[in-house]
Amino acid sequence: MMCQAAFVYSNEFLNYHFHSDHPFNQKRVLLTKDLLEKTHLLSADHIIKPRMATEDELALIHDRAYINAVKKAGTENLTEDEGIEYGIGTEDTPVFPNMHEASSYLVGGTLSAVDSVLQGKFNHALNLGGGLHHGFRRRASGFCIYNDGAIAIKYIREKYDLKVMYVDTDAHHGDGVQWAFYDDPHVCTLSIHETGRYLFPGTGQINERGIKEGHGYSFNLPIDAFTEDESFIDVYESAFRQIIDYFRPDVILTQNGADAHAYDPLTHLCATMESFERIPMLAHELAHQYCDGRWIALGGGGYDMWRVVPRAWAQIWNVMKTGEIQEGALSSEWLHQWQKKSPVKLPETWHDDKQIVPNIPRKADITEKNAKVLESALKYAKNQQIHP
Template identity: 60%
Template structure:
């Protein structure tokens, strides 16, 4: 390994749990780590436990009244009507005991990753428990109570004076992070997601470019429903390379939702494991090109926790550690151990079969539409570059 990478984890992260039938299930963290262990790709010396974020840290982004409401809700001391005003106790974000502590630990995990990288103890840090990108200043939203990425970016600015490039490849738009820094020219947000015409949160249009001093530092590429690997990867690769060249960050923070996969039950995209190989690979290259390798990766969405998420997230760690042992068969020991609990047949291979789904009838039309969206999204950069070269 040429880079030092750390994996932020403890079993305590599994306490972020709404209920037994909620689609957001952090058990996927355990499945991913066990996959890495059973293929001997990680040892305990590289696992760093998360710390709890302090109230002061949470309030760099979140309203103190909201933090207090989360605390009371977790103690079952918040009236239903008040809770709903804060987005708590809804179908998406039900109240559960100890929710403040569980949520603050997720945030603290991302802050642990920041300190590991910025202090030089590691080049890269992976915190799969984070990536809760829908949390707002005073409201929970879309399974997210506190917004760990927003808090971490603010922390990076205040403690380390860093220019941050935030890259979000979750199928859902990274709305909470975008709005947190919409007027800040020292934070650049790039979100590649399924169009909001059919999917929560309904935002992330091409024309959301930032405001005030932050205008031109927010980039959105909403791809069409049923988008496949090639089109999605072209949009991601082109956008990330051009945006990084334009912004020249000190550090890259990637949110790695694994819900663009064809099997995901909540979204309408048609990606396969191919994209989950390439997404971290290009992020890794960009981190070394512009940031002396400084790269923090967090988790996010991903609701097929058995067939998709462990493979997709394990590939981030394998890329970080430059471990090429991720082709062919998955470890039989992992499959045999977990198949007894899994409600679906576990995949045997790292890659998906070529004939996983019927051909998409509108493939060319979708790809063409995505190409036009990409051009619109990158127009400010491309037109500026063109003007400069004249």
């Protein structure tokens, strides 16, 4: 299925840069874009430039005092005590020059993606610079300053009055987005993530179901450490299919962190590219089945920026553009250009050899435990008169 798709990009995305040793590096977006261009699947005709989000748009989610603090931090006028109040200047989210402007471009990129789809110009849109799902109303958190996903959902609700399903497959719980819409029955959030027992932010339990009118519209599937492809895909597909059939959204917004991969240095999951091929394929299928194709996808986590993120994120675009994943060898031109800069040996194919996954003696136990998590999440939903 060939679809009209937009790829949001500007070199401004690279300005969201904490410091050279920080694990969050937006060079991932450039590596992905270059891989797609050298594979001849992305051209200038597909690219739309992001705009800078306005302060009024940021204030759809964030407190104006917080926005002002971010602006002050980016000009070195924020004191250390002020920074602590707002989560700015921490080890995770340190200060960098012009951080307000850089962050606003990421948000504006997501809003540009939203408008391009909801104004009927494209079926799908991809903003890999976005997906900063840990940002809160008055606090930066987990590498995230402004929460572009949450702002986009509020923007959709106010400008287009549509029901939104948010699906987050980052290894870290999509806490900032969940809490922003915890009482909203027009927004359904689904987060599939590594259990918070050993991983930031420690939230995302099954019983986090929403409050007031929003009760029953927040779904969490905390999977066990060392989960492999088969179990990850089973949980993802089963939950997504059943929940979307219950909620019947008008538009799908996905956050596509690539940190569930076995190579990722910050998490404990053991997925391979098989999972990252299936994630966009199902989103694409369900967007056409339920939402007339309206699907906006964002980036997110992913800290092996050489071996994992470019392939995982490129497959999202491949599916958006062609309805299929790419297979076989990676572009030799891309490999030649980037191998000399990479500190690790780059993979030569789109797929992974399953031997990259370490032997997990508890595989059967982990799979069984994840199946029970899935059953419990959906059983709890049914007890609240939700019938997927």
